[in-house]
Amino acid sequence: MRTRFWVAALFLLPALVLLGALVVYPIGYSIVRSLYDARGSGFVGVRNYGTVFSDPGTLTAIKNNAVWVVVAPSITTALGLIFAVLTERVRWGTAFKLVVFMPMAISMLAAGIIFRLVYEQDPNRGVANAAIAGVHDVFSPSSVYPGARPRPGADLSPSAGGSYTTRSTARAGTPALLPLVGIPETNLPSTAQQAAAPRGGGSGVTGTVWLDFRPGGGGRPGVIDPGEKGLKGVTVQAVRGGRVVASARTAADGTFTLPATAAGARLRLPASNFAAGYGGVDWLGPTLVTPSIIGAYVWMWAGFAMVLIAAGLAGVPRELLEAARVDGAGEWQIFRRITVPLLAPVLVVVLVTLMINVLKIFDLVYIIAPGATQNNAMVLALKLYLTSFGGGDDQGVGSAISVLLLLLVLPVMVFNIRRIRRERRR
Amino acid sequence: MTTAPVRSATTLAARLASRAGGGLLRVALIVIALFWLMPTVGLLLSSLRGSADIAASGWWRVLTAPSQLTFANFRALLGNSAITHSLLNTLYITVPATVLVVVIGALAGYAFAWLDFRGRDWWFLTVVGLLVVPVQIALIPVARLFGDIGIFGSITGVVLFHTAFGLPFAIFLLRNFFAEIPRELLEAARLDGAGEVRIFSTVVLPLGGPAIASLGIFQFLWVWNDMLVALIFANSDSAPITVALQQQVRQFGNNIDILAPGAFVSMVIPLVVFFAFQRQFVSGVMAGAVK
Incomplete structure (x- = not known):
């Protein structure tokens, strides 16, 4: 029974009006607009497309988009597959899936802020660098007083490898005063004590290493004034003829005592006292910014891949797997030869969905990439936004970028239409 | 490859779990789950x-110094009228959209599923084609269009844009679901003399409940979480929370006491919706693959 025309029109009209005005018409408009100049008044032919493919900024964006489209979907899908396989039939697999899937529910803005925090450079603040610094410190402990240097005029001069050595030789009974500066007072441990003059006497060589800076001013250079703190834990070596003959560490008040054998040697503060602490990986620097943002994306979308693949996995016939096992196939073989091929359609859907999604990536890049490296992280959707709205005012090039994005999803569009047509003929 | 004996456990995971390596699998999964949770926990703390x-x-310092915990940031944030205003805008945009x-x-989905009109298949294939159209193609033209009719910068404009770009998926999902309704049910209603509007509202809509729920939740989260569309079509008075926070990101570093609680507040509703309606959300997401 053919429905009366106006009945059908009534049901379809709101949808068709909105789709026509805000989706279909804009496609035509953008295509035409991309052939005009920045102000939209002069026809320039394909020059805007020439700009897209020659401007270094957009070229970086195209290159980064290519990296995104290749890397992000494959890693996300691979992780999704691993998670789906691992959690199948694990009793609390659902809880695991919930945790991994959860980031899907939040905005890319929130995810962006979350990962700005994760990627903070300072290992004291960013959890990614804190983890790496933790591992790093196990192998090369960072020094206690990075950046410290002798007070100018003191009896210490730079020696090999960033160490400092006294010009005069140490004598038992004459305390060696080794004043340092260049450490912010706030960086001292809270247990730092008032520096003390070393106790003379005995046969050993004594001395003090202290921060020769008096908060509030009024300190005399090279003299231990009240209020100046001793530097605890500094290594002091006695060196004679290039060989270390004795070594000691300073106490909380900065004093140290070397055995009598140190008499006549020069005192050296080895470089290990001053080596800069581990600064952390520059996640959002020029080279790593795109991989880092891709990491945030994988965190968000692995759950999506996992859930779809798990649904596909549930459809794999058990008898087939059993049969293969009876035939003596190993688990890895079964996975490679049976499970993955049977999952292939699902894997393709996941990959294609993620590719389309990644092609339009915008929020994550805009939020996570700091101003300094935004150009290194540039992607097409962000370039479009910046060119046409945020600052730039060239809607001609912006339109060309948008048409380029549309062209890139065209194959999927055609594929979808064909698939539905085939299904409907059946 | 060695031959494996047949067991009742039939999957790789189950077999791993049943061996000595089972403990290892369990530990691995727990570690991965903690790893996945950590960024969000970091934001919250x-x-x-x-x-x-x-x-x-x-933030991990708080684990050993719990006395650092304070609600001061949240109190300040919710006392900040710009933020609360933008939260309300998010609601005013998301619910209508x-x-x-x-x-x-649903109206269009019903028409494509059960009404017989000229060019039906052709129209439907057009809608399917629109599924993957990137929003970027429409930003410049629609900004101009909205400017011409005077709704650029308004909540109305943002809502209309979201509605238009949500429609292809909505129509696709609902048509497919409605088409599965047994023909006899509709025929019976027609024999009872019900018009198309009656059939739509008394037969199709109630039966379409699950699909409508999936679609609604999917669209709700989609719009709630949007930043790009609002960045362009809203102004400072109609901007949702995502845009309000985005403007803070430029000074990232010294305003984490605003950004972190702000991001968390913006996540609360989506997370509640997500945990309350996981099943519908998952089926919406699955149906939305290749969007």
Whole structure:
């Protein structure tokens, strides 16, 4: 029974009006607009497309988009597959899936802020660098007083490898005063004590290493004034003829005592006292910014891949797997030869969905990439936004970028239409 | 490859779990889950620390110094009228954009599933084609269009844009679901003399409940979480929370006491919706693959 025309029109009209005005018409408009100049008044032919493919900024964006489209979907899908396989039939697999899937529910803005925090450079603040610094410190402990240097005029001069050595030789009974500066007072441990003059006497060589800076001013250079703190834990070596003959560490008040054998040697503060602490990986620097943002994306979308693949996995016939096992196939073989091929359609859907999604990536890049490296992280959707709205005012090039994005999803569009047509003929 | 004996456990995971390596699998999964949770936990704990603590050390410090925990940031945030205003805007944008997509999508979905009119298949294939059209193609033209009719910068404009771009998926999902309704049910209603509008509202809509729920939740989260569309079509008065926070990101570093709780507040509703309606959300997401 053919429905009366106006009945059908009534049901379809709101949808068709909105789709026509805000989706279909804009496609035509953008295509035409991309052939005009920045102000939209002069026809320039394909020059805007020439700009897209020659401007270094957009070229970086195209290159980064290519990296995104290749890397992000494959890693996300691979992780999704691993998670789906691992959690199948694990009793609390659902809880695991919930945790991994959860980031899907939040905005890319929130995810962006979350990962700005994760990627903070300072290992004291960013959890990614804190983890790496933790591992790093196990192998090369960072020094206690990075950046410290002798007070100018003191009896210490730079020696090999960033160490400092006294010009005069140490004598038992004459305390060696080794004043340092260049450490912010706030960086001292809270247990730092008032520096003390070393106790003379005995046969050993004594001395003090202290921060020769008096908060509030009024300190005399090279003299231990009240209020100046001793530097605890500094290594002091006695060196004679290039060989270390004795070594000691300073106490909380900065004093140290070397055995009598140190008499006549020069005192050296080895470089290990001053080596800069581990600064952390520059996640959002020029080279790593795109991989880092891709990491945030994988965190968000692995759950999506996992859930779809798990649904596909549930459809794999058990008898087939059993049969293969009876035939003596190993688990890895079964996975490679049976499970993955049977999952292939699902894997393709996941990959294609993620590719389309990644092609339009915008929020994550805009939020996570700091101003300094935004150009290194540039992607097409962000370039479009910046060119046409945020600052730039060239809607001609912006339109060309948008048409380029549309062209890139065209194959999927055609594929979808064909698939539905085939299904409907059946 | 060695031969494996047949067991009742039939999957790789189950077999791993049943061996000595089972403990290993369990530990691996727990580690992965913690790893996945950590960024979000970091955000939450950061939002619960004062700005001085945030500047001095990482959020994990709070685990050994729980006295750092404070609701001061949240109190300040919710006392900030710009933020609460933008939260309300998010609501004013999301609810209409969701309702409109569901209603208009259901009407069209019904027409494509059960009404017989000229060019039906052709129209439907056009809608399928629109599924993957990137929003970027429409930003410049629609900004101009909205400017011409005077709704650029308004909540109305943002809602209409979201509705239009939500429609292809809505129509696609609902048509497929409605088409599965047994023909006899509709025929019976027609024999009873019901018109198309009656059939739509008394037969199709109630039966379409699950699909409508999936669509509604999917669209709700989609719009709630959007930043790009609002960045362009809203102005400072109609901007949702995502845009309000985005403007803070430029000074990232010294305003984490605003950004962290702000991001968390913006996540609360989506997370509640997500946990309350996981099943519908998952089926919406699955149906939305290749969007």
